Amino acid sequence: MTIQKNIRNFSIIAHIDHGKSTLADRLLELTGAVPQDKMVEQILDDMELERERGITIKAHAVKMDYKNPADGKTYELNLIDTPGHVDFSYEVSRSLAACEGAILVVDASQGVEAQTVSNIYLALENDLEIIPVINKIDLPTARPDDVAEQIVEILGGDIDDIIKISARSGENVEKVLSAIIEKIPPPKGSADAPLRALIFDSFYDKYRGVVLYVRIVDGTLKVGDKILLFASNMEFEVDELGYLKLELERCSELTAGEVGYIMANIKDIRKARVGDTVTLSKSPAKEPLPGYHEAKPMVFSGFYPSNPDEFEDLRSALQKLQLNDASLHFEPESSAALGFGFRCGFLGMLHMEITQERLFREFGLNLIATVPNVKYAVYLSDGEVLWIERPSDLPEPTKIDHIEEPIVSAEIITPHEFIGGIMELVKNRRGEYIATEYVDPNRVMLKLHIPLAEIIFDFFDKLKTISRGYASLDYEFLEYRPADLIKLDVLVNGDMVDALSMIVHSEETYFWGQKIVSKLKELIPRQLFEVIIQASIGKRVISRARIAPLRKDVTAKCYGGDITRKRKLLEKQKAGKKRMKMVGSVEIPQEAFFAVLKIER
Amino acid sequence: MLKIHLPETIFKNFISNLDFCIFADNNIDMNHFYIHIPFCRKKCNYCAFYSIRYDETSAKRFLDSLLKEISTTGSRFFDKSQEGKDKLDTVHAKTIFFGGGTPSILDANDISKIISAIEKNFGVEKFDEATIECNPESISLKKLLIYRKSGINRISIGIQSLGEKFLKFLGRIHTKEDALSSLDTAFESGFDNVSADLIFGIPEQTKEDILRDIDEIISRGVRHISLYSLTPERNTPLEKMVATGRVKLPSSDELAEIYYAAAEFFKKAGFRNYEVSNFALPEYECLHNLAYWLGDYYLGFGPAAHSFYEDKRWHNINSLEEYVERLTNGALPSTDCETIGYKEKFEEFIMIRLRLADGFSIKEAAEI
Numbered sequence: 001m002t003i004q005k006n007i008r009n010f011s012i013i014a015h016i017d018h019g020k021s022t023l024a025d026r027l028l029e030l031t032g033a034v035p036q037d038k039m040v041e042q043i044l045d046d047m048e049l050e051r052e053r054g055i056t057i058k059a060h061a062v063k064m065d066y067k068n069p070a071d072g073k074t075y076e077l078n079l080i081d082t083p084g085h086v087d088f089s090y091e092v093s094r095s096l097a098a099c100e101g102a103i104l105v106v107d108a109s110q111g112v113e114a115q116t117v118s119n120i121y122l123a124l125e126n127d128l129e130i131i132p133v134i135n136k137i138d139l140p141t142a143r144p145d146d147v148a149e150q151i152v153e154i155l156g157g158d159i160d161d162i163i164k165i166s167a168r169s170g171e172n173v174e175k176v177l178s179a180i181i182e183k184i185p186p187p188k189g190s191a192d193a194p195l196r197a198l199i200f201d202s203f204y205d206k207y208r209g210v211v212l213y214v215r216i217v218d219g220t221l222k223v224g225d226k227i228l229l230f231a232s233n234m235e236f237e238v239d240e241l242g243y244l245k246l247e248l249e250r251c252s253e254l255t256a257g258e259v260g261y262i263m264a265n266i267k268d269i270r271k272a273r274v275g276d277t278v279t280l281s282k283s284p285a286k287e288p289l290p291g292y293h294e295a296k297p298m299v300f301s302g303f304y305p306s307n308p309d310e311f312e313d314l315r316s317a318l319q320k321l322q323l324n325d326a327s328l329h330f331e332p333e334s335s336a337a338l339g340f341g342f343r344c345g346f347l348g349m350l351h352m353e354i355t356q357e358r359l360f361r362e363f364g365l366n367l368i369a370t371v372p373n374v375k376y377a378v379y380l381s382d383g384e385v386l387w388i389e390r391p392s393d394l395p396e397p398t399k400i401d402h403i404e405e406p407i408v409s410a411e412i413i414t415p416h417e418f419i420g421g422i423m424e425l426v427k428n429r430r431g432e433y434i435a436t437e438y439v440d441p442n443r444v445m446l447k448l449h450i451p452l453a454e455i456i457f458d459f460f461d462k463l464k465t466i467s468r469g470y471a472s473l474d475y476e477f478l479e480y481r482p483a484d485l486i487k488l489d490v491l492v493n494g495d496m497v498d499a500l501s502m503i504v505h506s507e508e509t510y511f512w513g514q515k516i517v518s519k520l521k522e523l524i525p526r527q528l529f530e531v532i533i534q535a536s537i538g539k540r541v542i543s544r545a546r547i548a549p550l551r552k553d554v555t556a557k558c559y560g561g562d563i564t565r566k567r568k569l570l571e572k573q574k575a576g577k578k579r580m581k582m583v584g585s586v587e588i589p590q591e592a593f594f595a596v597l598k599i600e601r
Numbered sequence: 602m603l604k605i606h607l608p609e610t611i612f613k614n615f616i617s618n619l620d621f622c623i624f625a626d627n628n629i630d631m632n633h634f635y636i637h638i639p640f641c642r643k644k645c646n647y648c649a650f651y652s653i654r655y656d657e658t659s660a661k662r663f664l665d666s667l668l669k670e671i672s673t674t675g676s677r678f679f680d681k682s683q684e685g686k687d688k689l690d691t692v693h694a695k696t697i698f699f700g701g702g703t704p705s706i707l708d709a710n711d712i713s714k715i716i717s718a719i720e721k722n723f724g725v726e727k728f729d730e731a732t733i734e735c736n737p738e739s740i741s742l743k744k745l746l747i748y749r750k751s752g753i754n755r756i757s758i759g760i761q762s763l764g765e766k767f768l769k770f771l772g773r774i775h776t777k778e779d780a781l782s783s784l785d786t787a788f789e790s791g792f793d794n795v796s797a798d799l800i801f802g803i804p805e806q807t808k809e810d811i812l813r814d815i816d817e818i819i820s821r822g823v824r825h826i827s828l829y830s831l832t833p834e835r836n837t838p839l840e841k842m843v844a845t846g847r848v849k850l851p852s853s854d855e856l857a858e859i860y861y862a863a864a865e866f867f868k869k870a871g872f873r874n875y876e877v878s879n880f881a882l883p884e885y886e887c888l889h890n891l892a893y894w895l896g897d898y899y900l901g902f903g904p905a906a907h908s909f910y911e912d913k914r915w916h917n918i919n920s921l922e923e924y925v926e927r928l929t930n931g932a933l934p935s936t937d938c939e940t941i942g943y944k945e946k947f948e949e950f951i952m953i954r955l956r957l958a959d960g961f962s963i964k965e966a967a968e969i
Contacts, residue, residue, distance in 0.1 A: 551858075551861075561893050561901055561906075561909065562916070563893065563914065563949055563953065564907075564914050564916075566952065567952060570948065
């Protein structure tokens with residue numbers, strides 16, 4: 001146990017690729033937290049997917065014991081890493097809430113970017129002391145002085161306080177350590193107050209159950225204590241406590257200010273959610289820590305195994321992912337076109353993509369994922385309300401009184417020169433403008449209300465394009481509102497492809513009908529017969545395209561007696577077709593089920 | 602069918618997996634022989650067959666090893682001391698095919714030696730069809746006369762195109778002039794069964810180009826044409842050129858248009874499209890290739906040559922060096938022996954038979 005004034009809890013915030021993980025690597029090396037021979041690049045990003053995409057998906061934390069050369073004292077430095085995407089903004093806010101300070105890393109060539117600004121605001125909202133750092137100063141394109149001015153403009157402070165480093169070479173990284181100790185305040189809580197510990201992350205260990213990552217805000221926790229989780233109102237007995245080194249390091253108690261883990265034989269991760277407060281059963285705190293809410297799925301998609309025999313494998317893989325991902329929801333469903341699968345709920349598009357990719361990489365499952373959609377409230381004429389999570393479930397129009405869709409309250413921060421373009425985009429997406437506020441002389445914050453359904457279709461990409469990467473977006477659920485919505489169906493050679501049905505605004509049906517039909521015409525490979533694609537509303541066909549039959553197939557030579565190779569080639573082609581789905585007699589490739597996402601508006 | 606009992610000692614000496622392939626049951630039903638000549642003066646851009654640059658020393662080593670391979674394989678097929686020579690006559694070999702590479706690059710007398718070796722070791726009296734692939738630049742009247750004397754009765758000439766720029770694109774070393782005069786020489790030396798290979802789908806090649814080529818070749822008396830579409834095979838310079846975008850091959854629609862026009866043209870000239878890529882006047886179909894397509898057994902000799910017997914397919918190693926080394930050490934050069942089960946056999950049957958104009962009957966498929 002370290003005395004509280006020698007503890008520093010901090011996080012590193014940065015735009016993607018500005019060098020967050022490399023700086024973390026150097027800090028771990030300098031403090032001796034990782035022996036040289038165990039060092040791999042981006043050590044905290046331990047999912048392969050994270051290293052590849054350059055993003056941090058799960059939060060991580062690590063304790064470093066550092067003897068400060070300036071005063072000869074040993075400090076406990078807890079680095080709490082954060083995920084870096086809007087889908088996980090709730091998790092980010094909980095990680096930041098566990099810290100007193102943040103290192104803001106800005107790339108010396110790229111300068112301040114949109115995410116930098118939104119990160120700064122997140123940090124300031126959590127009252128964090130920010131240590132600005134300019135990274136990659138050894139690159140030929142570096143312009144650290146310009147970047148320093150940008151930072152001062154946004155953050156204020158003294159330009160000389162900005163530390164210029166190269167995380168790759170290690171240059172000046174020790175100054176970052178000194179700044180952490182000198183500038184970031186030690187934690188405040190009292191060790192004698194009733195226990196309040198913030199869960200900022202958790203993971204499932206198949207032998208030990210759920211392992212909670214916590215920051216002790218107030219009080220002291222000992223092995224054997226009975227704990228109560230506020231939000232889930234569940235009690236558990238602590239059977240192990242410890243610090244988060246690269247491996248877990250046991251200890252007998254955790255006290256105010258410290259960061260560590262709790263094992264309490266918790267079997268279900270959904271009972272110990274991120275943001276919940278841990279207290280003691282016998283002397284509970286009066287109030288939980290602020291900021292908790294349950295992350296609800298906002299985006300839904302049907303996941304189907306490409307190979308129908310893998311349905312049970314998919315179920316068991318989703319169950320395994322859910323052990324570590326409390327926000328993943330799924331339930332079985334079936335589709336006439338795709339067979340048996342699961343309707344899955346996600347926090348957002350990135351969460352969905354990552355889940356899909358993990359199912360592929362970690363479980364070898366090839367999936368067909370249907371076009372994502374939001375959850376609709378359908379009010380029937382008889383007064384009943386149906387919650388629709390997939391478009392094909394929408395009842396006959398005659399039975400519907402009205403439909404409501406989720407609206408989010410969104411904030412876009414942008415340099416003011418892009419306001420015009422962004423307002424145009426917002427208008428096209430049925431957004432409602434609420435207000436503009438100046439964030440600084442050059443930046444504004446646009447407040448709007450916009451249907452979530454419009455945001456999950458490439459809104460973010462469009463926003464980035466319009467603003468040349470500078471605008472940032474944040475949103476949260478506001479309410480359900482009535483909208484004039486209608487179901488659009490797609491037919492391939494007369495067979496309805498239920499997985500391609502979509503719910504669109506009535507004024508946009510012709511637009512969508514034409515676009516989806518022409519996109520499918522591009523994506524469905526030519527077959528040995530003619531294929532007709534139609535978009536329809538009820539029985540009325542509103543758009544149609546024809547795919548000409550293939551005329552020449554395999555005229556490649558076959559001589560010299562190498563029949564084996566020829567056969568293997570055909571077997572390979574056949575294997576390729578497994579990723580296709582047969583609708584009637586037409587083979588439809590997996591990407592066609594994503595066609596809508598690729599439509600340009 | 603001939604039943605042969607092999608002595609134990611032979612099994613003990615078996616080194617390569619060929620031995621397990623051939624002798625599962627000692628029935629002999631081998632009527633087709635393929636000889637791979639792995640030499641060229643220059644390798645063409647699109648060619649994926651095994652061939653190396655010709656030089657006399659390598660050719661000599663190849664020939665010695667090839668003759669050894671033929672005699673070793675032959676002696677394992679037939680244990681003459683045990684079974685007596687007379688029974689060998691019951692085997693009637695039907696075809697032999699010299700492919701490559703460029704078989705015509707060898708001394709013509711070497712071809713005679715190889716044919717004699719096959720005849721002697723497999724007890725063949727006469728081939729119904731004995732083909733040699735020739736390239737226009739390496740053909741001569743003298744060679745062709747020796748071929749005839751050795752029993753060759755069919756010449757297949759790798760013309761590929763009569764357009765100079767297309768020949769150049771393909772990396773061929775002959776000219777249109779060479780191509781036409783090679784046809785004339787073939788007829789002059791007394792061959793009447795002369796086939797030509799043509800390639801379509803070369804960038805910039807039009808339907809008219811290919812029809813003109815076919816017309817000119819047919820009018821010289823050629824009775825069989827193999828018309829192949831240019832395919833970027835793996836590990837060829839062409840594949841690289843296509844992958845890097847330096848070369849753009851025609852679309853499948855463009856190819857279809859040329860192919861159907863050519864087929865129509867052949868039909869009018871009395872040629873039958875008896876296999877996807879092959880056109881022939883009646884009775885001039887290539888018996889050797891038909892054997893592949895009809896599922897008959899065949900033995901291949903020379904590096905990279907393929908063989909099929911009973912439920913086994915295998916091929917020789919794709920390296921002259923290793924081929925020579927194996928045979929020098931008394932081993933056979935075969936590798937990658939694959940057992941064809943019912944599923945594979947059925948797939949192959951459908952795949953190959955559908956290439957033939959005659960197709961197959963449901964009854965035949967059911968009998969597999």
